[in-house]
Amino acid sequence: MDLYEAVYNRKSVRHYKMELLPQEFFRNLRKFEQGLQPFDPELHYSVELFNAMDGEARIRGPFRVKAPYYMVFFSEPGEYAMVNAGYLLEQIVLYMAGHGVGTCYQGMAKTAGLSGPAGMEPVMVVAFGYAAEKLHRESFRAKRLPLKDLCVFKEDSTEELRLMLQAARLAPSAFNRQPWRFIVYQNRIHVFVRKEQRSLRAGRGRNGFDMGIMLSHMTLAAEECWRDIEFARKENLAARRMQGSRYFMSVLLV
Numbered sequence: 001m002d003l004y005e006a007v008y009n010r011k012s013v014r015h016y017k018m019e020l021l022p023q024e025f026f027r028n029l030r031k032f033e034q035g036l037q038p039f040d041p042e043l044h045y046s047v048e049l050f051n052a053m054d055g056e057a058r059i060r061g062p063f064r065v066k067a068p069y070y071m072v073f074f075s076e077p078g079e080y081a082m083v084n085a086g087y088l089l090e091q092i093v094l095y096m097a098g099h100g101v102g103t104c105y106q107g108m109a110k111t112a113g114l115s116g117p118a119g120m121e122p123v124m125v126v127a128f129g130y131a132a133e134k135l136h137r138e139s140f141r142a143k144r145l146p147l148k149d150l151c152v153f154k155e156d157s158t159e160e161l162r163l164m165l166q167a168a169r170l171a172p173s174a175f176n177r178q179p180w181r182f183i184v185y186q187n188r189i190h191v192f193v194r195k196e197q198r199s200l201r202a203g204r205g206r207n208g209f210d211m212g213i214m215l216s217h218m219t220l221a222a223e224e225c226w227r228d229i230e231f232a233r234k235e236n237l238a239a240r241r242m243q244g245s246r247y248f249m250s251v252l253l254v
């Protein structure tokens with residue numbers, strides 16, 4: 001299963017077998033990770049894997065899932081650090097789903113005692129390992145808002161746009177809040193983000209992380225259609241609002 005297929009089949013896994021994964025899996029994962037395209041190439045980051053069965057990682061937090069392994073994404077600070085983290089981690093999550101390994105993002109996790117490279121902070125934790133429940137789900141079973149609630153179509157939609165928006169719609173998000181909204185033209189999609197609830201604002205800018213996940217899905221769908229896309233922030237749209245959402249950035253089909 002490739003990454004694009006995994007967009008349609010991945011689900012969060014919350015029950016794990018406390019079993020080792022083979023060394024070959026980790027070797028191939030490293031190779032895959034080294035070939036990843038970041039959202040923001042300027043930002044340094046590091047993905048560290050911890051074996052919780054060895055006691056290497058003590059992950060705590062209110063919605064923590066008990067798993068044999070945890071992956072921690074460390075990043076330099078930066079305006080797009082959370083978007084970049086979501087964009088990259090989701091590709092790893094999809095890779096794992098395609099290679100028989102379950103994952104679950106751990107948004108509120110505390111990584112006490114874990115330190116990453118100098119100058120980097122932990123921004124997200126992902127539990128992973130062999131699933132003790134179903135690893136995949138058919139996409140129609142995913143609880144998501146319908147495209148008609150997410151999009152305003154300003155021009156007739158094309159097949160490519162439809163695939164990109166379907167992939168975006170299936171992106172996982174914290175508490176399944178699906179903070180994205182879209183204004184759709186044939187050659188561009190203006191992306192809007194819902195305002196964060198006050199109670200979650202302290203949660204390290206999770207909307208930015210969710211948006212990064214969603215943009216990685218759109219990128220994979222565009223690649224599937226052999227279309228190049230670019231991300232651009234249009235300052236003339238910065239003040240625009242859509243259904244209580246603020247302008248985030250535009251995806252240009254080039």
Ligand SMILES: Cc1cc2nc3c(=O)[nH]c(=O)nc-3n(C[C@H](O)[C@H](O)[C@H](O)COP(=O)(O)O)c2cc1C
Pocket residue numbers: 010011012014063064065104105106107108109142171172173174175176206209210213
């Ligand atoms: C940023 C982020 C944080 C999340 N944090 C948690 C968490 O702490 N515990 C948990 O069980 N699920 C967590 N999730 C999983 C979401 O609840 C899940 O992705 C969403 O409900 C959609 O379901 P699906 O992943 O099965 O498609 C998180 C997801 C994201 C994207």
